Amino acid sequence: MKILVAVKRVVDYNVKVRVKADGSGVDLANVKMAMNPFCEIAVEEAVRLKEKGIASEVVVVSIGSSAAQEQLRTALALGADRAVLVESNDELGPLAVAKLLKAVVDKEQPQLVILGKQAIDSDNNQTGQMLAALCGFAQGTFASRVEVAGDQLNVTREIDGGLQTVALKLPAIVTTDLRLNEPRYASLPNIMKAKKKPLDVVTPDALGVSTASTVKVLKVEAPAARSAGIKVGSVAELVEKLKNEAKVI
Amino acid sequence: MAILVIAEHNNAALGAATLNTVAAAQQIGGDIHVLVAGSACAAVAEAAAKVAGVSKVLVADNAAFAHQLPENVAPLIAELGKGYSHVLAAATTTGKNVLPRVAALLDVDQISEIVKVESPDTFKRPIYAGNAIATVQSSAAIKVITVRGTGFDPVAAEGGAAAIEALAAGSDAGISSFVGEELAKSERPELTAAKVVVSGGRGMQNGENFALLYKLADKLGAAVGASRAAVDAGFVPNDMQVGQTGKIVAPQLYIAVGISGAIQHLAGMKDSKVIVAINKDEEAPIFQVADYGLVGDLFDIVPELEKAL
DSSP, rough: EEEEEOOEEOOOOTTOOOOOOSSSSSTTTTEEEEEOHHHHHHHHHHHHHHHHHOSSEEEEEEEEGGGHHHHHHHHHTTTTOOOEEEESSSSHHHHHHHHHHOOOOOHOSSSEEEEEEETTTTTTHHHHHHHHHTOOEEEEEEEEEEETTTTTTEEEEEEHHHHHEEESSSEEEEEOOGOHHHHHHOOOOHHHTTTSSEEEOOOOHHHHHHOOOOEEEEEEEOOOOOOOOOOOOHHHHHHIIIIIIIIOO | OOOEEEEOOOOSSBBBBBHHHHHHHHHOOOOEEEEEESSOHHHHHHHHHHTTTTTEEEEEGGGGGGOOOOHHHHHHHHHHHHHSSSEEEEHHHHHHHHHHHHHHHHHHOEEEEEOEEEEEEEEEEETTTOOOOEEEEEEOEEEEEOOOGGGGGGOSSSOOOOOOEEEEEOOOOOSSSEEEEEEEEOOOOOOGGGGEEEEEEGOOOOOTTHHHHHHHHHTOOOOOOOOOHHHHHHHHGGGBSSSSSSSSSOOOOOOEOOOOOOOHHHHHTTTOSSEEEEEEEETOOGGOSSSEESSSHHHHHHHHHHHHH
């Protein structure tokens, strides 16, 4: 089967972001960017399915500025076969992204699409579900285990009270949770080889998709800072403070 | 203008998160209708009808809705949603799973995990793991929104007297089915609703040592949580994880034991009223958000604290 994996270029998860003083957004100038951690897990799962002989081809797709080619090359170095960049310099919402991905799905006809459960910048957790709706596919969100059984997919999902297993008819959409797998590192020879793998660039217009959004960000501000705390010297002092000062026990 | 709230439930009882979602709906303003989609869920509908502020409860009782599979439930909500100005669900794993599918079926954008209602079309939501708060305005005809429970005080579960109306709708899309589930059993309060939360991190060293936290939690009537490090190391199951990718909590008191305080963990608990950190590393970032910090060996401090209570 063919697997399509969507990856997003986001600020590196270790970076403590700063809000711009004019409230227009988060300062991303000269900040380290990387592949969204959940997308890394999605690429890893696709590559493992290929190594098991279940997947015949792994295509990675990203939507964003030309700089996102860097993350696509990373995915190619991790084992993907081919990459597609839908180039757009606009900040796109999940619905627009889902519509663009739907156009790619229509073209590529994958049996399985794997996405991360959420991007760590916008924290939306929407794109996979929206893509499933637009394609009319079944969805296995927050997956911690994926098993292909014939024309069916068994997905174990992380839910609030524990784990849930669902069976999905293929083609289907899976979004990855953290515990699905441990992504590998790209080796230097693979990074070199990835430079030669095909990477197509298309535009939203060429895909015939409008990316207009009904959501407007009015301002972005820093969260209210917590007032500085104190260090206590002993358990007795801690209990005394919790009882009499904070009055929480 | 009426608002449709999707009830969180397990077919037997109404989920507490529904009460926070109704609270958000009240702030938006308008008639509030609650949809209970499930199987043999009459008790849930009755409970929803008693919730303060709810004017109507719609019940879609159908075997296809038994496990809230989004392939079956989303078309129902999307069809109903066309008659409403807002469709709201709790930002639980069920709400997050179903609602974006509804939004796409309605061809509207969704706003995730709001923590504040500014006006019927303007909302605040955290981005970048809670390190920034965005104010967003929606011009969509139907505003599809998930609500972060900790941002809204729950409405009263009793006192309402809404009419219950049965819906005949519903069918099985036939592309997904429920196989089984494994729910963690716990007698302690639910993590997201607990007034006190005691959490352990990598510093606990192993799963057995979490017994120390359970004893402390029982004294405080607290729920027990964990950092991702503790979950990944296999000390405790994943549903105990607090953080950007786990549960978001905002209890009266949060006690972080052996947790360094990574950005992703703080995203899940920094709205707690009082934070206590117990850590042997004086430089741990958790001390920057803690109201009360105690530097020392948790294996001495935790038992001593338990005795002192």
